[in-house]
Amino acid sequence: xxxxxxxxxxxxxxxxxxxxxxxxxxxxxxxxxxxxxxMALWQTRDRAPVDPEERRRWCWGIARNKILQAxxxxxxxxxxxxxxxxxxxxxxxxxxxxxxSVAKADAARRALDSLPPGExxxxxxxxxxxxxxxxxxxxxxxxxxxxASRLSRxxxxxxxxxxxxxxxxxxx
Amino acid sequence: MTEPTDDPTEEFRREIAASPTSIVSTPEEFGLRFLxxxxxxxxxxxxxxxxxxxxxxxxxxxxxxxGAxxxxxxxxxxxxxxxxPPTRDEAPPPIASxxxxxxxxxxxATFDVAREVxxxxxxxxxxxxAEINYWQVKSIQVFGTEEVPREIWLGNGRPSVLRQDGFVxxxxxxxxxxxxxxxxxxxxxxxxxxxxxxxxxxxxxATAVGRDxxxxxFKAAGDLIAEAPVPPQVRSALWRVLASQPGAGRTNQALDHxxxxxxxxxxxxxxxxxxxxLVDPVSGQLLEARYKPSGGxxxxxxxxxxxxxxxxxxxxxxx
Numbered sequence: 001x002x003x004x005x006x007x008x009x010x011x012x013x014x015x016x017x018x019x020x021x022x023x024x025x026x027x028x029x030x031x032x033x034x035x036x037x038x039m040a041l042w043q044t045r046d047r048a049p050v051d052p053e054e055r056r057r058w059c060w061g062i063a064r065n066k067i068l069q070a071x072x073x074x075x076x077x078x079x080x081x082x083x084x085x086x087x088x089x090x091x092x093x094x095x096x097x098x099x100x101s102v103a104k105a106d107a108a109r110r111a112l113d114s115l116p117p118g119e120x121x122x123x124x125x126x127x128x129x130x131x132x133x134x135x136x137x138x139x140x141x142x143x144x145x146x147x148a149s150r151l152s153r154x155x156x157x158x159x160x161x162x163x164x165x166x167x168x169x170x171x172x
Numbered sequence: 173m174t175e176p177t178d179d180p181t182e183e184f185r186r187e188i189a190a191s192p193t194s195i196v197s198t199p200e201e202f203g204l205r206f207l208x209x210x211x212x213x214x215x216x217x218x219x220x221x222x223x224x225x226x227x228x229x230x231x232x233x234x235x236x237x238x239g240a241x242x243x244x245x246x247x248x249x250x251x252x253x254x255x256x257p258p259t260r261d262e263a264p265p266p267i268a269s270x271x272x273x274x275x276x277x278x279x280x281a282t283f284d285v286a287r288e289v290x291x292x293x294x295x296x297x298x299x300x301x302a303e304i305n306y307w308q309v310k311s312i313q314v315f316g317t318e319e320v321p322r323e324i325w326l327g328n329g330r331p332s333v334l335r336q337d338g339f340v341x342x343x344x345x346x347x348x349x350x351x352x353x354x355x356x357x358x359x360x361x362x363x364x365x366x367x368x369x370x371x372x373x374x375x376x377x378a379t380a381v382g383r384d385x386x387x388x389x390f391k392a393a394g395d396l397i398a399e400a401p402v403p404p405q406v407r408s409a410l411w412r413v414l415a416s417q418p419g420a421g422r423t424n425q426a427l428d429h430x431x432x433x434x435x436x437x438x439x440x441x442x443x444x445x446x447x448x449x450l451v452d453p454v455s456g457q458l459l460e461a462r463y464k465p466s467g468g469x470x471x472x473x474x475x476x477x478x479x480x481x482x483x484x485x486x487x488x489x490x491x
Contacts, residue, residue, distance in 0.1 A: 003209070003213070006209065007209045010206075010209050014206050015196060018197070018198075018199060019196055019197055022197055027199065027204060028202070030199075031199045031205075031206070034199075034206060034207075035206070035207050035212060038207075038212045038216075039215055039216035039219065040216075042213055042217075043216050111195060112195055123184075123195070124195075126185060127185070127188055127195050127196045133179040133181035136181065151184060152180050158195065
């Protein structure tokens with residue numbers, strides 16, 4: 001895998017990995033998962049598949065493992081009162097109106113959290129990347145039909161959730 | 173089921189682009205950023221494969237520092253340590269040859285009331301700790317079926333060392349939360365030796381952090397006995413603080429994770445969960461602490477195998 005190919009994966013998948021990890025981990029850990037995924041990818045680049053689609057799926061597999069490892073680590077520490085401050089995360093920051101932005105971001109995250117895992121993964125993948133649905137489905141290890149179905153169901157629920165929270169989308 | 177003719181992905185993206193809020197979070201919202209490609213490559217090439225966990229340890233250090241700055245150590249009510257990544261330009265502590273005491277049970281006595289167990293433990297004089305180099309505690313944490321050995325050398329005015337998860341990490345000199353404040357080794361030596369004063373100090377922040385006062389005292393006293401280098405008179409006072417708590421009622425004999433026999437002392441509160449200490453009244457040692465948090469979180473146990481003064485700590489993992 002060349003540096004350009006590596007760079008493309010970083011560009012395509014960083015935000016997706018961060019958001020999937022963020023559903024389960026504090027933001028700092030989610031950010032570390034992103035870094036560790038791509039560092040592991042670079043360290044094993046000689047074994048990376050040649051086919052771009054396969055390579056993307058391979059990277060996603062590494063990311064999932066990193067999320068699981070981080071989750072295991074966090075759970076362990078979470079039980080341990082000696083490390084209670086380990087779980088204090090920074091508050092979200094905004095350059096504009098912090099209160100409003102945080103409220104909206106919270107509502108959006110709650111909307112995502114309200115989805116079943118499969119739908120959440122599909123929605124996050126669609127929202128956090130520019131990849132076509134077919135390629136996302138392949139990366140996530142599901143059929144295009146299953147991906148489209150989960151995305152549609154997730155989308156409907158998110159719209160409903162945001163409407164109930166007073167954050168009605170334009171055009172809806 | 174047939175393949176969809178239209179890809180709903182693009183339609184979905186158009187919708188969320190028109191939304192007044194984003195369902196996607198960025199690291200910048202949390203004051204973070206992604207590493208650049210060059211930074212990733214540089215770090216990847218400077219880190220041995222399989223050792224990427226060091227990144228998370230760095231993050232942990234940052235978070236702990238943040239928590240401490242916000243005064244949140246009050247909630248910990250136990251030994252606070254800040255992991256510092258090993259640095260190559262600092263000389264590591266010398267090779268270990270610790271000599272802590274083994275926390276074995278030698279008790280043939282019988283007890284009916286937990287208070288008697290605790291008061292008996294209070295009579296056992298522990299070692300002086302003001303002038304020692306390190307306080308070493310060796311334990312096994314059990315999370316479900318997973319055993320995690322842990323060994324710590326708390327440094328008296330020198331870096332501490334933690335061996336866990338396959339790493340040996342440098343920590344700063346030890347500090348200890350006491351009633352919402354973080355105190356150093358020498359201040360630990362000056363904690364009150366009268367139980368009522370010590371109890372008041374340990375529970376000073378209970379109301380502020382919204383915890384039950386009894387729980388705060390029970391846990392804080394147990395944590396200090398478990399891992400802190402408290403001097404003999406304070407150790408004795410801590411046992412007596414526990415004996416004065418309402419949970420110090422019935423007691424039973426039980427075996428710990430290492431198969432040693434001790435006596436149980438428990439406190440259980442609906443909002444907090446339950447803690448059971450397994451105590452050897454003859455050696456005056458806390459053998460094991462069992463935690464059952466409320467809220468459906470899984471229980472875990474820490475079994476203390478050794479604790480006591482040590483001259484030296486082990487060398488750090490080379491990361």
